[in-house]
Amino acid sequence: MSQQTGSLISCTFVCLLLAFFAGQSLPVEGANILGVFTSHSPSHLIIHMSAMKALAEAGHNVTVVCTSVPKVTHKSIKQIVIPLTEEEEKQLNAGMTGMAKEKPSIINTFKNLLGSLSMYIDKQVDVLEDKRFTDLYKNKDNKFDAVVFGFFFNYYQVGLGSLFNCPLILSWTSAPMSIVDESVGNPELIALVPSMNVAVKPGQAMNFKQRLANYFGTTLFRFIGFYLETKNVVFYDRLWGKIPDMISYDEAKKNVSLALCNSHAISEGPVRPNVPAVIEIGGIQIKEKPDPLPQDMQEFLDNAKNGAILLSLGSNLKSENVKPESVEKIFETLSKLKQRVIWKWDDLKHTPGKSANILYKSWLPQDDILAHPNIKLFITHAGKGGVAESLYHAKPMLALPVFADQPNNADKLVQSGYGIRVDLLTLEADEFKASIKELLQNPIYTKNVQAFSKLYRDRPMSARESVVYWVNYVLRHHGAAHMQSPLVHMNFIAASNLDVYAFLAFVLFIASLISFVVLRFCYRKCCGGKGKPQKSSQKSKVKKH
Template structure:
């Protein structure tokens, strides 16, 4: 009994200590995309559960108010990236440089919108914060917050590490064996692969430096002409949380201040709605789940692709759950297809009777599929989606479709191959086991390292000294040059002496 009282007392003391040490955290979510917010909000919710107080600027207000959560809502000031026309998805989002330009432009505009808000300026001038959390994506313009407030800055990457930021953290990104984010193949196996990786790496890095010149101008416009340039502030970031995990993304070196939190947004299994539960339970041949995310609407796909999907599904014995956003019923909807505007994706694909997930390859959906141990048929469209889905092919747990060469016959062949060949399910389950086998959960990783940064005044000791090394020193150009000069002088003296003596 005494032990029980002592345990309760210690628990209460620890709980009080947690509250007394609660930090004030400022968070800015500069990209109005649902998948990006899923990662950012998961991080913030975990820190709030820990007892920290959150002030966040975002386009996604919290549905349930909380005393430790203050939201500055910008949803009426920005365009949320959903339901974009097919022409924009393929013409703007898909080409790497064009996509980067688009992201950079959006990110910079939102920085200016946020910095101009009187409510935001009032909070900056009246509230004391301990750490600021932002997202790395299209621009470095939001990195001025940590410098202005004189507090550590933490960055979140909602995908695998972005190629155009790697060198700033001295995180190895040698294209000879590490493929850039916009390259579809995950591993360079030929000379052509290495050549294309190198060209992509150089092009995307040069383009980013050019497009993001204005980040420094924006920062100095709002926070003072004496502020450092954006690249210097990027190198000052304390910790980078990556929404990925080395169990499925091919192993690569990570800087010491990079921490993997892939799976941070995953939630415990919840009961399915009765109608969905009935459909899945009663599917004699199993269920196929089909979702192409929020950026592309199904009814905006080219007619030949829509018809190919519908006609192909009609020939399959499985039932199909199709996320279809239109307000009007689907024309020619097969009897075995059931549509909803929204579906609880992660809960559905964990049901044992769901045989296949057809996905566009968004990073969050990829992680959900890996966690659930379900085979994937990929239909990639833009950004990191081709590379994400190629990983399923690499590990033997999925196949890919190409929208440029899409036909009903190719679609049917690949669906049947995955469902009828048990190796895909076996490999998917093995991938899932590796993903879950880790010494510390993503949630605990976020809490520990966020508090570590605050305890150690930014934890700058974690960062490599190379970030402050000049490029010619980094590549030993000065050393090699010195060696060449010494050799040249030595050889010259030798021949001079030889000439004089003989």
């Protein structure tokens, strides 16, 4: 072999080796990703769309199906909006009004989800039967490399992975809960992880009373889960039961590659073990650099010499849902403050009242407003997204929770020293005023949220980077089945080791039985044999007499 030939072979080998390693390390770009977000909750959509925006910015081709026009989007995201009818909007609004008139509790939340707000669950099926969605999979030219679906009591949507023959990723707007845990085989730890009805300060263990409440709360949620599973089976069959290549619902449940959860356990708590498929993206909607505010808001806040307050009760609860008496008391208090107030109010033609220090807006860039240095207090319904934004920007909170996870979020921020809770249903002007005064004048609240903000921001990767990396990871490894927890493929008996305990109990029973028989036999041999002849001889003596 000539020297020139040898050099050529060596060069070729080196090039192939470099190409191999380059191919292993190159990020995935230009994948076709479908987002399916059927929950009719604007706050949920903000979280889901923030993750999809990160993927679009990373160079992926993103298509999104949702029920309302998203506030967060990207120029390259294709939107397919399948809205509710006007009548359905009225029904949902009526359900919200009913919830706002009830004392917030886990029982009332579940009662409403299964009653007046059951349409939140059922309507999602209609979205997937709409021609605008069905065309996506009936058109064979459409090819998706991954599907991200927003979870909200719609677990039958795990069939989307099989429907589009690609990896499936679950997006959830809070910390991992039981159904999310089950989807990726995350261990459920009732003694360690508080449920929606128990609030525990980060870093603290639950006491006996809290663990007892946590047990009953988790049990209640399981009963709700059993009920929803019966609906999931029906919905799954209704949507895709006649499609020949679709796998069964039981098999589809085992095909979730990732669970993107809007949480950050290191700072928020509870510290708990998570399987690799649980990816925490808490604060995904928060911008690293806030966008410029609209001119009127910017000037209003810039000129707030005594500071400013933001009041927003979220996107699900409309202004008209709140009791007029409560609205009147809130206005009476806020209008007398020296601080300026930006108040989210839906009907700008009929506001609670006019005051020079109050600016009403039907929609607010909440994250950008909270980033303004003159904001000193956030009056909030204690939704997960708003609480995260307020803590990130180190703003104390006055919580007015209404339903779902809001009471728990409010209790947790009170225990952590980040704010005060007042019940919206029983709100009194004096209590409301005193709470605002305490939060504005006592520096301990600001000090506490500033300490939290440092923890919340300190991460090896930002929430956006985490979304992009792990979705790319799933794409590179065709679903990443290798990191799936074995718990996904185990039934309740095996996962709880009940069969092992039953076997050990059986072995112990047999061993005890054998021991008893052996000991009885030995006793008879050693002790029982001498007594019987004496007894018989005594009887014979009696007979002789």
